[in-house]
Amino acid sequence: MKKECDVLVVGAGPAGSMSAKIAAEGGLDVINIEKDEKIGSPVRCAEAINKDAFQDTGIPSEKSFINQEIDGTKIYFYNEEYFFSGEKWRGFTLDRKIFDKYLSDIASEKGANIYTGATAKGLEFRGDRIKVKVGRDNKNFDISTKIVIGADGFEANVGRWANIRKPWKQGEYAVAYELLVSGVKIKENNYWHVFFGEEFPSGYGWVFPKGKNTANIGVAVAPGNNLKKALVFLIQKYLPLHKIIGREYTIEEIRGGGIPTCGPLPARNTIGNGIILVGDSAGIVEPITGEGIVPSMLSGIAAGETSINAIRQGKWKKKNLLMYRKCWEEKRYIGAKLGEDLESTTKIKDDFYRAFSDRKVDKAVRSEWAEKIRSL
Incomplete structure (x- = not known):
């Protein structure tokens, strides 16, 4: 060496x-x-990257590491649903x-x-x-x-x-907990699905399809919160999730780490x-x-x-x-x-998360924020 x-x-x-x-x-x-x-x-x-990743980095795209092409992102706040199809919200789920x-x-x-x-x-x-x-x-x-x-x-x-x-x-990062699962029949597997709610303080949950009936399911929350409890809520009680992946799957890997925010x-x-x-x-x-x-x-x-x-x-x-x-x-x-x-995005992050993590915030306010980030 x-x-x-x-x-x-x-x-x-x-x-x-x-x-x-x-x-x-x-x-x-x-x-x-x-x-x-x-x-x-x-x-x-x-394992998500945006659609311009290869153009911006100059790295050739290879089918070997692309698991799923993504045509848009759906954001959920309990029974509310917002759809995003701009370039920032489309891309690929990779095999890292x-x-x-x-x-x-x-x-x-x-x-x-x-x-x-x-x-x-x-x-x-x-x-x-x-x-x-x-x-x-x-x-x-x-x-x-x-x-x-x-x-x-x-x-x-x-x-x-x-x-x-x-x-x-504290306040500079989130902690994440993720499962790689197989055996799921994902509805709309060409979308990233992101879930907000009071159970995910300063964070969110997600389902990122990876093709061949596999997906990444995870949560990220502010440190000091019960990360495992947030994941259990997402999997067992958050109804929009069940409509997307059902309740039957096999856990292949458990992952985690910190995310600067x-x-x-x-x-x-x-x-x-x-x-x-x-x-x-x-x-x-x-x-x-x-x-x-x-x-x-x-x-x-x-x-x-x-x-x-x-x-x-x-x-x-x-x-x-x-x-x-x-x-x-x-x-x-x-x-x-x-x-x-x-x-x-750093300037508006806190206000955006606040709107999407508090049931007391009026739906009209979230709709306004959805329009703001849709145009990013």
Whole structure:
């Protein structure tokens, strides 16, 4: 295993693989480490991407990782139903195990060195380089690098080790619990189904069809609430769900994790001397739809481009990496700019969730909000 490089990417999810791909394409010596033995497993998300994902990221679409094409989204508030068919609300449900491996293979083909079962354990600054402590095969060793790209997801360890950010606070994230189920006969399996109610505080439930009588069923709520209770309510008592999937299915996998909902963190918390944070670790997640895959990939592209520019100039201090912020903000995302989209949805997120989680709110108010987000 290599012990020195230009860029070390920690994490081989979509953000990490795109970072590694772009940096390697630019001629940099890249190492990408992933703590799990298999890239893409375990799955920690609902596996949905928007219809413009492949156009916006430049990644070719492959049938192998697309489970179901989606023609729209239905949002439910008990017996109320709202339909959305705009570009943001259509797309694909993926098989993340295949998709993530596909992206990693592309990064490898471009020259990145990929190592699985390799866990980052800490880092130290040594002059103009960074020493990252790594554990693999029951051995500990150091990797010396110029730039570290933290693509380590919700855990965001790289940012904390580099002292540029703190752990997530109450109100900045939701916790999710999801089941992959089989044997379901889904009505309208070409739609994503999203459920709101008082039982899902600052969150929602979902059914995302995956084709071949399979689906992801899950809930996300604000931390401090009973996550399992929310899922049980969705499955056993939320009537719109039963109309869509019935009551008979087999649980194949149980998944969970944290989801940033606060919008992108400030530049001071995502960029440091030789440090760039991407994807979930930087809060680059669409806070209303919860889509994180494509925003993460776009931030990874920006991090790779920023690294190329910095190393070609021979300077990778914080001030030399600040272009990263504008770079990802300017990326095309569903016909707009990623930064503008995340800013606008972050501003209205709390009011939207309030309208769709309180029975006391008049239906007319929810209808107005439905029109607002329909046009996003």
